[in-house]
Every structure is written in C-alpha cells, then in structure tokens.
Amino acid sequence: MxxxxxxxxxxxxxxxxxxxxxxxxxxxxxxVTDRDGFRYNRYATKKTLVEGLLDISLLMANASQLKSLISLGPGTDYYYANMVMISLSIVLQIVTGILLLVLGSMEGKDLEGKKAADKLNNVTVGFVFTITAINLFVAAFGIKLSEC
Incomplete structure (x- = not known):
C-alpha cells in the first residue's frame, strides 16, 4: 500500500x-505488531529490563546494608534513621519492581491504555527518584564500623 x-x-x-x-x-x-499481538518496541522492552536489573542490584545492596546495620546494633550513629531509610528503600524497590512488571505487560493498543501506561510510567519514575534520594541520604549518614 x-x-x-x-x-x-x-x-x-x-x-x-x-x-x-x-x-x-x-x-x-x-x-507494527504481528498477528499474535506481540509488540516490537525493543527500546522500551530493554529499558524495562535494565531498570529491573538495576532495581535488583540496589535491592541486594540495601539488604546487605540492613544486615550490617542490624549486626552492629542500635549503639551505632544514626541507627534508627538508617534503619527507616533502608527499610523504606527496600519496600519502594519491591513496589517499583511490581510496577515495572505490570508496565511491561501493558499493551496500550487504544488511547485509554496508552494514557494508563503513561501514568503508570510517571509513577514508576517518581518511585525511582524517591529511591535514589533515600539512598543518597543512606550513603550520607553511612554505616560506620565501631572501633573496638
């Protein structure tokens, strides 16, 4: 044609x-999509995959920080602040991972679907920004090993 x-x-x-x-x-x-509805938007697929992998690596780093903080005990500097921020970061990362799974499965064939996917993408970006800000504060407060 x-x-x-x-x-x-x-x-x-x-x-x-x-x-x-x-x-x-x-x-x-x-x-364009094939007869089975598979979408060939490779950039978005790779972006979602990379975001998910980065989310997993940050989740593992936060779990390690939480383990170190718990092993040092409440006598360390900023113990409760770090505990709250690391825990909040882990919860937000799990929520973001779920949102990325939902976002990756959305088709967006009609206008309403595209608007919903766009809103969900914006929420996900907001969560990623919040997670980054929280982890900056965790790094600033730090987990210091006590000297014996």
Whole structure:
C-alpha cells in the first residue's frame, strides 16, 4: 500500500506475514505488531529490563546494608534513621519492581491504555527518584564500623 501527498510519502512494507514496517519519506517510523499481538518496541522492552536489573542490584545492596546495620546494633550513629531509610528503600524497590512488571505487560493498543501506561510510567519514575534520594541520604549518614 502506498499513500502519497504533496508533502510526505507514507508506505507500509510487509516482508513477511508477521510484521510490517511503516516508512515515511524514506525513514522507518515503527514496526507494527504481528498477528499474535506481540509488540516490537525493543527500546522500551530493554529499558524495562535494565531498570529491573538495576532495581535488583540496589535491592541486594540495601539488604546487605540492613544486615550490617542490624549486626552492629542500635549503639551505632544514626541507627534508627538508617534503619527507616533502608527499610523504606527496600519496600519502594519491591513496589517499583511490581510496577515495572505490570508496565511491561501493558499493551496500550487504544488511547485509554496508552494514557494508563503513561501514568503508570510517571509513577514508576517518581518511585525511582524517591529511591535514589533515600539512598543518597543512606550513603550520607553511612554505616560506620565501631572501633573496638
């Protein structure tokens, strides 16, 4: 199929029976879904995967910090502040991981689905920002080993 106007030329090429390319003025815009509904938005998929992996690594670091803090006991400086911040960070990371799973499974085929995915993405970004801020404070207060 080829549609032409004075200003632009839009073409839909199908090299296989499972996907089509949308080309406008010679540039590929996007790859359309196949018959099974699988979406070829590789950037978003990789971004979600990397965010999830970073979330897991930060979760492991916070669990290690929490273990060290508990082993040192309440006699250390800023014990309760660190305990609250690390615990809050872990809870937010788990919630963010769940939100990323939900976001990765959303189709967004219609306008309402896209709006819902956009809102959920904004909430996820807000949680990631909050987790980063909390972990900056955890690093600033630090967990110091007591000298014997």
């Amino acid at each position: 080829e549609v032409s106007t004075e200003k632009s030329e839009i073409m839909v090429n199908s090299s296989t029976n499972s996907s089509e390319d949308i080309i406008m003025n010679g540039e590929k815009l996007e790859e």
